[in-house]
Ligand SMILES: Nc1ncnc2c1ncn2[C@@H]1O[C@H](COP(=O)(O)OP(=O)(O)O)[C@@H](O)[C@H]1O
């Protein structure tokens with residue numbers, strides 16, 4: 001009851017502050033404090049959005065970006081969860097993968113861009129590869145820590161009923177890790193989208209990142225803003241979707257901690 | 259032959275820091291007859307849990323033997339079930355799911371599981387809570403689930419490690435009462451660890467008193483209070499006598515503990 005109320009209040013406040021920012025943005029440009037060349041203005045962005053929509057450009061670029069995003073996230077989820085489960089269960093696998101993890105944490109992924117271009121060529125494969133690497137780390141790391149930090153009390157109780165290692169993995173470690181794995185996916189979603197957009201900025205023939213870069217070069221701020229805003233909205237929607245799933249899988253954990 | 263035979267048991271643990279092995283239990287010999295209720299008391303750290311977990315097959319034996327019905331214990335088995343403290347329920351499973359867990363592990367046929375689990379859920383008075391999850395239950399209810407989960411696999415021996423340790427005094431008494439009722443009907447052999455003297459006496463046919471450094475048995479005290487027992491025995495002279503005897507043991511342990519700590523300081 002109280003929680004629902006607090007949630008609604010958060011939603012209202014969030015919406016108000018968004019509207020406030022938009023109002024402020026419009027006002028400072030209209031009043032001449034900031035040159036629209038740098039930031040455009042909400043009303044102009046909205047009109048441009050409608051124009052682009054009617055020409056069908058928005059759909060083309062959004063679907064191009066979403067396609068790369070889905071491929072990258074799908075790959076990162078499969079590989080990240082797969083390796084995370086293995087490394088969480090088998091200490092040797094974790095040790096073998098450790099250098100790569102450190103490497104990934106310390107070296108900026110985007111620095112490998114030229115290498116990927118050389119290997120995979122210009123376009124979608126390289127974009128997917130970059131976004132895949134962006135998203136992989138949190139998915140892998142969360143899965144690993146979920147399995148590895150399986151509750152010792154639960155393992156002991158399971159063993160007392162004759163559970164074999166196989167049972168402990170599938171009946172205790174895996175279900176106990178679902179919330180933290182989903183949390184890793186939520187981080188991975190944000191990073192996969194970032195990866196796609198960044199890689200598209202560097203080189204692509206379509207997509208949101210490509211459009212942002214393209215209009216930036218032409219100094220068409222309003223058009224560029226249209227695509228920036230779309231990226232932001234897409235990111236919010238995708239992350240919220242995962243937060244929703246996370247809250248559902250996490251119910252037992254949140255309440256148990258109270 | 260008794261149902262549980264512990265002979266000259268020694269249990270040691272690895273201590274990664276010093277690299278030496280720490281002796282938690284030494285020279286423990288204990289026989290428990292089928293259908294007997296034996297409680298274990300003693301200061302904390304005297305090896306009560308270690309002894310119980312060794313009987314469960316969850317801690318390796320480093321010396322001596324443990325046998326159930328003549329068969330040496332090397333691992334957990336369907337002849338024994340453990341009731342742990344509340345945190346041992348699977349939080350993502352419902353009450354029914356938790357009680358079915360042991361049945362799944364021991365490969366009971368699918369059709370039997372739900373029916374059998376429900377029977378024991380009803381026995382512990384949780385029929386209306388079968389779909390609840392552990393976090394939606396009180397501590398006392400969670401321990402009922404734990405008891406139902408252990409009984410459902412139909413063990414001969416019920417091993418309990420301070421199952422009511424986290425409950426408030428009143429709930430604890432009620433649970434003890436109900437446990438006795440169930441035990442009298444199910445005819446299980448029970449080994450029950452507690453640090454509560456009254457609980458130890460009230461439940462037991464015999465109370466095992468353990469001491470520290472290393473964990474050993476100081477005395478085994480027979481409790482001659484007729485069953486079924488009711489709470490009013492707590493005020494009887496007989497009960498008071500037992501209580502005094504156990505208190506003296508524990509006071510001794512506390513005193514020696516202070517001496518050790520004083521010497522180290
Ligand atoms: N897994 C373990 N590793 C190392 N030492 C342990 C372990 N479990 C218990 N001990 C030690 O063994 C002794 C007995 O512990 P325990 O059996 O838990 O005592 P109690 O249940 O009577 O409080 C204690 O000194 C404890 O620190």
Ligand SMILES: [Mg+2]
Pocket residue numbers: 306307308
């Ligand atoms: Mg203990």
